[in-house]
Amino acid sequence: MTSDLHRLSATELARGLQSRSLTAEAVARACLARVAERDGELKAWVHVDADQVLAQARALDQGPVRGLLHGLPIGVKDVFDTHDMPTQYGSPIYAGHRPSVDAAPVALAREAGALLLGKTATTEFSTFQASPTRNPRNVKHTPGGSSSGSCAAVGSDMVPLAFGAQTAASIIRPAAYCGVVGYKPSFGFISRVGVKALSDTLDTIGCVARTVDDVALFAAALSGDKTLADLPVIQQPLRVGLCKPHADKLLPETHAAMELAAKKLSAAGAKVVKIALSPDHAQLTQAHIDIMAFETARALSDERQRHGDHISTGLRGVIDKGLQMNYTHYAAQLRYVEETRATLPALYARCDVLLAPSAAGEAPLFEAGTGDPTWCRMWTLLGLPCVHLPFTHGPQGLPVGLQAIGPMHADRATLAAAAWMMQKLRG
DSSP: OGGGGGGSOHHHHHHHHHHTSSOHHHHHHHHHHHHHHHHHHHOOEEEOOHHHHHHHHHHHHHSOOOSTTTTOEEEEETTBOOTTSOOOTTSGGGTTOOOSSOOHHHHHHHHTTOEEEEEEOOOGGGSSSOOSOOOTTOTTBOOOSSSHHHHHHHHTTSOSEEEEEESSSTTHHHHHHHTOEEEEOSTTSSOOTTBOOSOTTTOEEEEEESSHHHHHHHHHHHHSOGGGGSOOOOOSOOEEEEOOTTGGGOOHHHHHHHHHHHHHHHHTTOEEEEOOOOGGGTTHHHHHHHHHHHHHHHHTHHHHHHOGGGSOHHHHHHHHHHHHSOHHHHHHHHHHHHHHHTTHHHHHTSOSEEEEESSSSSOOBGGGOSOOOHHHHHHHHHTOOEEEEEEEEOTTSOEEEEEEEOOTTOHHHHHHHHHHHHHHHHO
16 A cells, blocks of 8 residues: 555545545655656656655654645646755756745645655746656657646656646646646636746646646645635536637547547536637737747846857747837737637636647657647636646547636636546546
8 A cells, every 4th residue: 555655646645644544754755766766767857855855754744734735745847946945947047046935836835734745847947948858658759848847747656746837838738748637727826926937927827636636626725715625516517618729730639539528528418519719719829929929038038148048949039039029019919818808708608618629639759849839828828727637548549638728717616617527538
């Protein structure tokens, strides 16, 4: 039993840790053993100090139960500042950097009793330059980005929970490629203070885990909404809107996943309808690209000016595009987003939750890059809560799933719908 603790979900572990039938040290040792077993090939972690982890675990066992996350080992994406571990933001510019304080979500996790196992690998400043991390389902393939280490660590049972952050597709897409649950909350739901900034309009803090209940538990501790730790049971037929933006770019396995979802959810009693986005949504993907470029160019001003030779060619291209963009265009894109957001109540009058692609299909080969973020950009830009649900596989045996997307600030209802759908889709 003790040797298999690393395979349990966060909610299963939490029950044992809260009741003291499990010790934080035993759970930590199981996770550390798994890291030693798998991380040589996966490279999900950039920092793990086993002695520090075990000392903190023993301290948790000797004291009172601290909170919802008591004793749960958690991976921290390496764009979150940590006072007792290096934080390098996936860039050589910050090699050896040691912040003096924790990012707000890290501090909140500690306050809730979390045991920080270490720092997980990220792409360069959460953008597109890949980390060395490999896909836990097949090391020849990418884990996606930018929360590559977090998703690979959870997907390989090295840790039950991990922080993610999304500016374009950085939680949902790697969750899809690694076959784990990814949760990008409503914009601003979890504090991002102390997390390396890219875009004031887009940056969103979330997490990855093995079940929907797991990510809900994590968010309950960090958001202040404790009701998330006890999701409501769906009592009435769920209205699910199947939505396929950029359908012409989807691979056959994602089309098949949409058909399978429609069949299974209808059989389970859901009212499944097809949703075609209105013309108001047509330019959201380009608006996201423009806003991200404009804000990233300014967020990384110091790095650009003093360490430009350590910035990757791809990121430099984004920065250059952002610097060349005039403010009038940027402001017009922001107004367009607000106008489009105003149309969402009419969309959600037809359904309780949308179900849409998370990625084009299975994870590409590692050499091909971290994957196309197209199917997440618009939802991130609109600030909507998104939950990736893994439930099937593609032709190469790699994970495929879909994302549930709810109305703004309806995170509890969205998570409840996602939990219900996950059960039916995997049944």
